[in-house]
Amino acid sequence: MSRAKHLKLLFQSVVIWALFWIGGLPDYYQQYSTKTLGVACTILSVLISLAALRILLRSKPENRARRAFWCSLYYTVTFGVLDYLYCGLYLGYGAGYLERYWYLTVFYVTPWLTFIPTARLLQARLHSST
Secondary structure, eight states, X not given: OOHHHHHHHHHHHHHHHHHHHHXXXXXXXXXXXXXXXXXXXXXXXXXXXXXXXXXXXTSOGGGHHHHHHHHHHHHHHXXXXXXXXXXXXXXXXXXXXXXXXXXXXXGGTHHHHHHHHHHHHHHHHHHHTO
């Protein structure tokens, strides 16, 4: 992937994190019940799955695995770093933020469990149709 595409993915992930952060104000979603957060996480997981399909179907078949990897990386590491800077350092929770903000922690894994398997399924589907 070109440097420009890496920068674009990094920029997108920072913007998405910022929008998510703004949406969580005033207490970064702590103002909601566990049940509400669970339902929201479920809905967001479905939306991530649909986004993965859209992104990967728009990619050339030979690029899907790489695209899935880079999307997973940028949409987890960037979020984790920014959440740590905000929750861990700024709010002072340190690594304990991972438990307190469990609904964030879930999404440090979700893209890896979504994008890469989706790319593999699309690849298998491509090979089975030929």
